[in-house]
Amino acid sequence: xxxxxxxxxxxxxxxxxxxxxxxxxxxxxxxxxxxxxxxxxxxxxxxxxxxxxxxxxxxxxxxxxxxxxxxxxxxxxxxxxxxxxxxxxxxxxxxxxxxxxxxxxxxxxxxxxxxxxxxxxxxxxxxxxxxxxxxxxxxxxxxxxxxxxxxxxxxxxxxxxxxxxxxxxxxxxxxxxxxxxxxxxxxxxxxxxxxxxxxxxxxxxxxxxxxxxxxxxxxxxxxxxxxxxxxxxxxxxxxxxxxxxxxxxxxxxxxxxxxxxxxxxxxxxxxxxxxxxxxxxxxxxxxxxxxxxxxxxxxxxxxxxxxxxxxxxxxxxxxxxxxxxxxxxxxxxxxxxxxxxxxxxxxxxxxxxxxxxxxxxxxxxxxxxxxxxxxxxxxxxxxxxxxxxxxxxxxxxxxxxxxxxxxxxxxxxxxxxxxxxxxxxxxx
Amino acid sequence: xxxxxxxxxxxxxxxxxxxxxxxxxxxxxxxxxxxxxxxxxxxxxxxxxxxxxxxxxxxxxxxxxxxxxxxxxxxxxxxxxxxxxxxxxxxxxxxxxxxxxxxxxxxxxxxxxxxxxxxxxxxxxxxxxxxxxxxxxxxxxxxxxxxxxxxxxxxxxxxxxxxxxxxxxxxxxxxxxxxxxxxxxxxxxxxxxxxxxxxxxxxxxxxxxxxxxxxxxxxxxxxxxxxxxxxxxxxxxxxxxxxxxxxxxxxxxxxxxxxxxxxxxxxxxxxxxxxxxxxxxxxxxxxxxxxxxxxxxxxxxxx
Numbered sequence: 001x002x003x004x005x006x007x008x009x010x011x012x013x014x015x016x017x018x019x020x021x022x023x024x025x026x027x028x029x030x031x032x033x034x035x036x037x038x039x040x041x042x043x044x045x046x047x048x049x050x051x052x053x054x055x056x057x058x059x060x061x062x063x064x065x066x067x068x069x070x071x072x073x074x075x076x077x078x079x080x081x082x083x084x085x086x087x088x089x090x091x092x093x094x095x096x097x098x099x100x101x102x103x104x105x106x107x108x109x110x111x112x113x114x115x116x117x118x119x120x121x122x123x124x125x126x127x128x129x130x131x132x133x134x135x136x137x138x139x140x141x142x143x144x145x146x147x148x149x150x151x152x153x154x155x156x157x158x159x160x161x162x163x164x165x166x167x168x169x170x171x172x173x174x175x176x177x178x179x180x181x182x183x184x185x186x187x188x189x190x191x192x193x194x195x196x197x198x199x200x201x202x203x204x205x206x207x208x209x210x211x212x213x214x215x216x217x218x219x220x221x222x223x224x225x226x227x228x229x230x231x232x233x234x235x236x237x238x239x240x241x242x243x244x245x246x247x248x249x250x251x252x253x254x255x256x257x258x259x260x261x262x263x264x265x266x267x268x269x270x271x272x273x274x275x276x277x278x279x280x281x282x283x284x285x286x287x288x289x290x291x292x293x294x295x296x297x298x299x300x301x302x303x304x305x306x307x308x309x310x311x312x313x314x315x316x317x318x319x320x321x322x323x324x325x326x327x328x329x330x331x332x333x334x335x336x337x338x339x340x341x342x343x344x345x346x347x348x349x350x351x352x353x354x355x356x357x358x359x360x361x362x363x364x365x366x367x368x369x370x371x372x373x374x375x376x377x378x379x380x381x382x383x384x385x386x387x388x389x390x391x392x393x394x395x396x397x398x399x400x401x402x403x404x405x406x407x408x409x410x411x412x413x414x415x416x417x418x419x420x421x422x423x424x425x426x427x428x
Numbered sequence: 429x430x431x432x433x434x435x436x437x438x439x440x441x442x443x444x445x446x447x448x449x450x451x452x453x454x455x456x457x458x459x460x461x462x463x464x465x466x467x468x469x470x471x472x473x474x475x476x477x478x479x480x481x482x483x484x485x486x487x488x489x490x491x492x493x494x495x496x497x498x499x500x501x502x503x504x505x506x507x508x509x510x511x512x513x514x515x516x517x518x519x520x521x522x523x524x525x526x527x528x529x530x531x532x533x534x535x536x537x538x539x540x541x542x543x544x545x546x547x548x549x550x551x552x553x554x555x556x557x558x559x560x561x562x563x564x565x566x567x568x569x570x571x572x573x574x575x576x577x578x579x580x581x582x583x584x585x586x587x588x589x590x591x592x593x594x595x596x597x598x599x600x601x602x603x604x605x606x607x608x609x610x611x612x613x614x615x616x617x618x619x620x621x622x623x624x625x626x627x628x629x630x631x632x633x634x635x636x637x638x639x640x641x642x643x644x645x646x647x648x649x650x651x652x653x654x655x656x657x658x659x660x661x662x663x664x665x666x667x668x669x670x671x672x673x674x675x676x677x678x679x680x681x682x683x684x685x686x687x688x689x690x691x692x693x694x695x696x697x698x699x700x701x702x703x704x705x706x707x708x709x710x711x712x713x714x715x716x717x718x719x720x721x722x723x724x725x726x727x728x729x730x731x
Contacts, residue, residue: 346700375712
């Protein structure tokens with residue numbers, strides 16, 4: 001998809017920069033030059049020195065203006081060359097912002113920030129081609145999860161557990177949203193680091209700002225715990241990024257214009273429930289069905305002792321086209337563990353834990369990697385087996401068709417305050 | 429049946445009772461139909477298996493304070509070795525040997541820790557198993573008991589309180605000493621002191637210059653290391669920093685020892701139980717470093 005987004009195609013002549021080799025002259029200056037020449041000619045023929053002095057003064061004025069115009073031309077030409085150079089190499093390390101909107105948009109697309117471009121506030125300023133590119137990238141990289149209902153809060157061995165401490169299963173409604181098809185890779189996260197993501201305080205939660213300085217790699221450079229000198233380990237560019245706290249995952253998500261999925265969103269994407277009747281919403285235990293198959297995911301005993309590249313194990317894809325929801329790495333969600341009442345126990349921890357889903361390459365039990373299983377971790381923990389993927393609500397995005405913008409803008413809501421996956425509780 | 433026949437049968441039974449069967453653990457005398465040793469309470473099935481199958485298993489012990497994770501460690505070790513298609517495989521001998529594995533794995537799969545091992549030796553779980561290795565022609569016969577931590581403390585502080593512990597540790601070919609890394613990281617030194625006590629106890633138990641404990645292999649395993657990543661990265665450095673007494677003790681008195689880090693739960697949380705008390709539960713199971721200490725011990729004992 002990104003191959004169609006060759007930056008050179010979108011490079012246009014910057015406004016205000018003249019064509020090289022020409023000098024733009026004001027018509028007034030030309031008129032003054034002609035008048036001065038006429039005056040000097042009359043003075044020479046008629047022998048009137050007064051008129052000849054006026055003509056000479058006019059010619060001096062024109063000369064000064066010409067020199068200034070030549071200097072301005074050279075300066076603008078140098079500037080134009082520099083701008084073209086910047087746009088032709090939109091490398092990851094290039095943090096200089098292009099001066100025009102299209103150049104900036106191309107750079108953002110190359111950084112994987114297409115969802116941010118499709119925010120209605122930004123999308124209306126994009127050219128139709130860029131907007132289409134952003135939308136195509138979105139549908140290529142993310143899967144649409146339709147809205148619908150999901151039964152949560154029930155355990156598999158509900159019959160064996162004391163019903164007094166087991167919460168009743170309840171039905172929640174999930175709005176339509178997009179979910180990344182793959183977990184965020186080291187390569188993508190590298191772009192976040194290279195553009196100074198750890199220094200952009202606006203991306204980070206207010207309460208963690210003092211702690212951001214502590215999110216460093218083995219060499220003390222900002223980055224995931226397992227990295228060194230701000231670089232991911234060699235050969236792992238397509239492996240999911242691990243060693244990042246919940247706050248780092250949330251900051252990255254904001255940078256790309258997305259967010260972490262909620263608990264129910266994650267579960268719905270994996271279990272893909274089908275509503276057969278008002279009380280019957282069977283969801284799958286695993287993205288591919290109800291029976292465990294260790295050949296479709298990377299968990300303990302699957303044969304791998306660490307993470308695998310995100311494009312591997314394609315047979316474990318979910319109905320919606322999402323890869324590696326189960327196994328390889330746990331995935332941070334935005335949920336607070338125990339707060340939603342989805343777990344049967346009364347957890348009492350001083351630090352509110354954040355939920356993680358899906359299991360990892362070292363998860364031992366099969367029942368810990370089901371779509372329904374929920375684990376948790378300290379939000380500042382930077383574990384070797386926890387990564388993340390991002391989500392974005394459909395209602396937060398403009399469509400690929402610019403003509404629809406007007407109606408969409410009216411329904412746009414603030415990202416942070418919007419109910420991303422509004423849960424409408426219904427009696428089970 | 430006539431009266432003569434009755435007398436003959438009784439004589440036969442009396443004759444069987446007259447022959448004492450020595451306990452495999454403590455060598456104490458027992459009757460032929462005893463289930464548990466009347467001296468040390470070890471299961472007599474170990475003796476009967478050794479006799480009937482003509483095998484003489486060696487003993488590896490797993491010791492540590494109460495709550496350090498001995499049951500979880502042994503249960504997971506058994507399960508991993510019996511499930512993993514690795515160069516080292518475990519095969520249990522006798523139904524009683526599977527109980528520990530079964531209880532531990534069932535509890536962990538429910539995100540609970542197994543029940544505390546009772547102090548009474550007759551209620552301990554004993555494991556008699558075979559270890560198959562691809563490079564060895566014959567399997568290794570092993571006995572590994574799951575001892576209660578409180579009983580261990582009692583025996584170390586007051587020797588001969590639990591004769592079974594004394595007998596087991598005297599006969600053990602090697603030992604895995606479990607140390608709680610999470611409490612050490614928290615700054616408390618109890619684990620350091622207790623491990624030093626255990627090491628001293630072992631040295632006093634067998635002071636034979638050739639076969640004493642200073643010659644036998646000791647693997648020192650920091651458990652619950654998932655709560656302290658630095659422990660996984662370098663267990664030796666962790667030992668020097670957090671258990672200086674134990675480290676010095678091992679350096680000077682034990683010729684074969686090595687430090688390991690292990691963890692079973694990926695994370696734990698406090699939970700209020702139905703009786704109102706707070707307890708700790710695992711949030712997921714991610715075994716790390718479980719097999720390594722055992723593998724090293726096997727190599728040391730059977731090298």
